[in-house]
Amino acid sequence: MATIVRTSPTPIxxxxxxxxxxxxxxxxxxxxxxxxxxxxxxxxxxxxxRFVFITAEWEVIETNRRLLFIGxxxxxxxxxxxxxxxxxxxxxxLTWGLWSRLEWQAAMILAAALVPVFAFxxxxxxxxxxxxxxxxxxxxxxxxxxxxxxxxxxxxxxxLVMVGWVITFPLTIFMLLAFGGVDPSLWxxxxxxxxxxxxGIVVSFPLGVLLALGRTSSYPVLRVASTAYIELIRGVxxxxxxxxxxxxxPIFLPSIAVPVLAPxxxxxxxxxxxxxxxxxxxxxxxxxxxxxxxxQAVPRGQIEAxxxxxxxxxxxxAFIILPQALRAVIPALVGxxxxxxxxxxxxxxxxxxxxxxxxRAITQGQIEFSSQEKxxxxxxxxxxxxVAFSMSRLSQRLERTMGVGER
Amino acid sequence: MAVTxxxxxxxxxxxxxxxxxxxxxxxxxxxxxxxxxxxxxxRELDLGFDFLNGRAGFNISNQVWTNYDxxxxxxxxxxxxxxxxVRIAGVGxxxxxxLGLVAGVARLSGNWLLSRLALVYVETARNIPLxxxxxxxxxxxxxxxPRLADSMTAFDMAFLSVRGLALPWxxxxxxxxxxxxxxxxxxxxxxxxxxxxxxxxxxxGQPSYPNWVALGTFVAIALVxxxxxxxxxxxxxxxxxxxxxxxxxxxxxxxEFTALLLALVTYTGAFIAEIVRGSIQAVPKGQTEASxxxxxxxxxxxNLVILPQALRIMIPPLxSQYLNLTKNSSLAVAIAxxxxxxxxxxxxxNTGQTIPMFVIVxxxxxxxxxxxxxxxxxxxxxxxxxxx
Numbered sequence: 050m051a052t053i054v055r056t057s058p059t060p061i062x063x064x065x066x067x068x069x070x071x072x073x074x075x076x077x078x079x080x081x082x083x084x085x086x087x088x089x090x091x092x093x094x095x096x097x098x099r100f101v102f103i104t105a106e107w108e109v110i111e112t113n114r115r116l117l118f119i120g121x122x123x124x125x126x127x128x129x130x131x132x133x134x135x136x137x138x139x140x141x142x143l144t145w146g147l148w149s150r151l152e153w154q155a156a157m158i159l160a161a162a163l164v165p166v167f168a169f170x171x172x173x174x175x176x177x178x179x180x181x182x183x184x185x186x187x188x189x190x191x192x193x194x195x196x197x198x199x200x201x202x203x204x205x206x207x208x209l210v211m212v213g214w215v216i217t218f219p220l221t222i223f224m225l226l227a228f229g230g231v232d233p234s235l236w237x238x239x240x241x242x243x244x245x246x247x248x249g250i251v252v253s254f255p256l257g258v259l260l261a262l263g264r265t266s267s268y269p270v271l272r273v274a275s276t277a278y279i280e281l282i283r284g285v286x287x288x289x290x291x292x293x294x295x296x297x298x299p300i301f302l303p304s305i306a307v308p309v310l311a312p313x314x315x316x317x318x319x320x321x322x323x324x325x326x327x328x329x330x331x332x333x334x335x336x337x338x339x340x341x342x343x344x345q346a347v348p349r350g351q352i353e354a355x356x357x358x359x360x361x362x363x364x365x366x367a368f369i370i371l372p373q374a375l376r377a378v379i380p381a382l383v384g385x386x387x388x389x390x391x392x393x394x395x396x397x398x399x400x401x402x403x404x405x406x407x408x409r410a411i412t413q414g415q416i417e418f419s420s421q422e423k424x425x426x427x428x429x430x431x432x433x434x435x436v437a438f439s440m441s442r443l444s445q446r447l448e449r450t451m452g453v454g455e456r
Numbered sequence: 457m458a459v460t461x462x463x464x465x466x467x468x469x470x471x472x473x474x475x476x477x478x479x480x481x482x483x484x485x486x487x488x489x490x491x492x493x494x495x496x497x498x499r500e501l502d503l504g505f506d507f508l509n510g511r512a513g514f515n516i517s518n519q520v521w522t523n524y525d526x527x528x529x530x531x532x533x534x535x536x537x538x539x540x541x542v543r544i545a546g547v548g549x550x551x552x553x554x555l556g557l558v559a560g561v562a563r564l565s566g567n568w569l570l571s572r573l574a575l576v577y578v579e580t581a582r583n584i585p586l587x588x589x590x591x592x593x594x595x596x597x598x599x600x601x602p603r604l605a606d607s608m609t610a611f612d613m614a615f616l617s618v619r620g621l622a623l624p625w626x627x628x629x630x631x632x633x634x635x636x637x638x639x640x641x642x643x644x645x646x647x648x649x650x651x652x653x654x655x656x657x658x659x660x661g662q663p664s665y666p667n668w669v670a671l672g673t674f675v676a677i678a679l680v681x682x683x684x685x686x687x688x689x690x691x692x693x694x695x696x697x698x699x700x701x702x703x704x705x706x707x708x709x710x711x712e713f714t715a716l717l718l719a720l721v722t723y724t725g726a727f728i729a730e731i732v733r734g735s736i737q738a739v740p741k742g743q744t745e746a747s748x749x750x751x752x753x754x755x756x757x758x759n760l761v762i763l764p765q766a767l768r769i770m771i772p773p774l775x776s777q778y779l780n781l782t783k784n785s786s787l788a789v790a791i792a793x794x795x796x797x798x799x800x801x802x803x804x805x806n807t808g809q810t811i812p813m814f815v816i817v818x819x820x821x822x823x824x825x826x827x828x829x830x831x832x833x834x835x836x837x838x839x840x841x842x843x844x
Contacts, residue, residue: 072568079567086569270480274487284822286783288797289814296810301497362475391585398587398790405588409595423596430584430592437583 100423107169109418110428113411117428120237120402129231130240133221134182140217142186143210146193147203149446159439162431218251233321237402239432241321245403246390249328250336250382256329257336258375262366264337265344275337282334287327287392294327295320295399324396332389339385343378344370383444387437394433404429498811505816507807508534514802516794518710530803537799538820544713544795545782545824548720552781553774555721556728561758563733574729581726587787589723594715594791601711605700615694615703621714622694625707631685638681646674712793716785724781731773735766768839775832779825796820 073083110117119130171179197206221244225231236244263275282290304314311318318326347370355369397406408429412422468474508531515526515533520543522536562574581589599618602608607617615622650670657664682688694706702708739762747761786797794802800817804810 072566075566082565082567083569086567086573090569090573268476268480268483270484274483281818281822284825285818286786286797286821288786288789289817289821292797292801293814296804297814300501300811301494387583391583394585394587395787398787405585405591409591412595422600426588426592426596430588433585433588434580434583437585438579441579441583 105424105427106421107424107428109411109415109421109424111169112418113407113415113425116238116407116411117404117432118238119240120407121235122237122240123231123235126231129224131178131182133217133224134178135185136213136217136220138182138186139189140210140213142189142191143193143206144189144214145443146190147197147207147210149443152442152446155439155442159435162435166431218247221247233319236321238407239404241396241401242390242393242403242433243436245325245328245393245396246386248325249332249389249393250386252325253329253332253336254382256333258340258371260333260337261340261344264341279334279337282331283338287331287395288398290331291324291327291395291399294323294330298323298326320399320401324399324401328389328393331392332385335385335388336382339378339381340374342381343374343376346377347373380444380448383440383447387440387444390440391433391437404432501811503809503812505812507803507809507812510807512803513806516799516802518713518794530807534796534799534803534816537794537796540793541782541785541795541824544716544720544785544788544793548717548724548781548785549778551717551721552724552728552777555725557732559725559729560732560736563729564736578726578729581722582730584723586719586723586784587790589719590715590787590790593718594712598711598715603700604702605696607696612695613693615696618711619702620708620710620712622703623707623709624694625692625705626689627692627705629686629688629690632688635681635685635688638685639678642674642677642681645677646670649673710793712788712791715791716788716793720781720784723784724777727777727780728774731770731777732766735769736762738769739765764839768836771832771836771839775829775836778828778832782824782828783821 074080119127167176167179193206197203225233225236260275260279263271264279266272266275299316299318302315302318304316306312306314310322351369351373352365355365360369394403394405396403397409400406402410408425411425412419418425508529510530511526512524512528512530512533513526515524516536518540519536520539522532522539524532524536559574559577562570563578565571565574598620601616601618604617604619607615607622609615613624647670650666653664653666653669656662657666692705692707694703694708697704743761743765744757747757752760785795788795789798789801792798796817800813804813807813
């Protein structure tokens, strides 16, 4: 077989026929399966294409893109978003380039979904700014792939990127609140979904680490309390916790005024902040379970060796256990971030204007678009899907490159 | 004190026992102080569960097995909500498992088209938030259907409209109780026969088809019982009611229930498909090759060799998906399907008793999680025993 290939390269047509025989028409059963599958696929594809290109009226999205992406954010304050978006896209490009390689298949799928949407909805200034953000991401990726990976600087670059991510978070909040600020009740749209997911994962991370340490601790009081908290939270749906922070939290919080966070007193905190509290409390339990997995993956000998060197409890924890445990936990944390990101759509139920709520508001409030439910909800689904799908690809990659066994 | 003598020469602070005691005492004190603070805040509220015995004052739709109205007690309507959660979770778990199994196996199919189709399904369904899917099915699909009076219909047997789906069903007649007794006898007999045939097969090596013989026994006894009881079931066809407000007869599945079920099943099914795929891939390839060498056909290979082994790996992650599905059914609040969170919200609004109600809701969910975990752990233990 191999000799034949070498002497006369198989023509593409014969190769295609061979592939089809192997993968589609190998046996009677297989052929039948192919026929049935193509019939279903053809029907579904036809319906989707007919809807997207013929029946659907996408004007509703174009008209309301502002509401969908930033909610009721006041006009003239959009500049607050761009620094964060630029920094984040550059960092995202660098991260992809430094830690993994772009999967062309996934990239093509994403591009196929995004380019038409972009071409249709972005005009003028918005198009320019978006193009700049995309260019920064590509630039970051190229820089990382071409010069940094494999060079002597790659470790330093990775550290810098991590620091960058850590700084992005306060930068985002600063940009929203500084220079006069925008009232949190006006934050909304898809930006709010992203923001809530990021706040949720960033703030719940230290809490989760503490809970995980508590659960694996040798101190019974800490162990019981941490375990009880984790299992209670994981046993109930997020919606009960959201409803509790919405309805019950104000009863228990004191009326102490905290600047920025709650100028009217903690018991009168903005709904947006209360939602954040719920997401953090909820996410902490899941982060704790992920971190616990990482803690258990650290070999016992590491701890014993450190103790033999005379290191104290705190030093062992900070310099031996946590660095190894947390590295093993990164893929699981990305997974938790994706699931938290999807869960942010639940704030729709307590009345925050996230992407889903904005979508509902369009068809409920604008009489000319009241019958465009399908278009709006499909667009909402697409936006969530693009982010969740690309993140999940990233986490699969990280799992392969950062696996505990393969380090 | 013993502590100081052991730690002699070291400062008290460096003593491990002292550290243990101090850290835990401080933590316990902080927890107690926090609890006391909550208690003082809650003391002014009228907390208690008496409101559950009050007249509900509201009614809920979608009641199955229960039939309460606004004159009944709040706790009875709460029970109706719990029944709805159990119903959606039970049906959802069964269907999601089926879909996940099919999609997971399809993912590994040698047929390129089929495996790609399964991949597209999995990647689409699990990356769109469940709530978006629920709202999509409900608002964009089911609520766009025709009015009840203009229902779509298949052969006048089943109807579909904006209100929901009406399917042909059966009605119980006199003698149903008698038939139930026969069914119980049939089930016991079938289990006994299955064991007997299984033992026989093991002893003699003769193929004894324990499952088929057991099924035959069950059907035979059930049929005889059906005849003796005088045909206790009769077909019940749905029809559009006189004024076009409701369906009469048949099995009615509301649009809310359908939307919730569709979304929960497609969402959870995608996760289960990944679990199934991973578990099958975890079974060593040699097992497939060996069973192929023994002359088993692809279906037998899957059914007799691969799946039983994959099942063992599958059960723990499957348990957590079942728990997720149960908890996720609470998203029904968004489309006003009255399951336990929805009913609780109404009770909270009517009485203002948010805190006791939350305690009850959380306890209910924890109880359900506990039951599912217990069932699945038992199953897990039994499948691990197969190995020996």
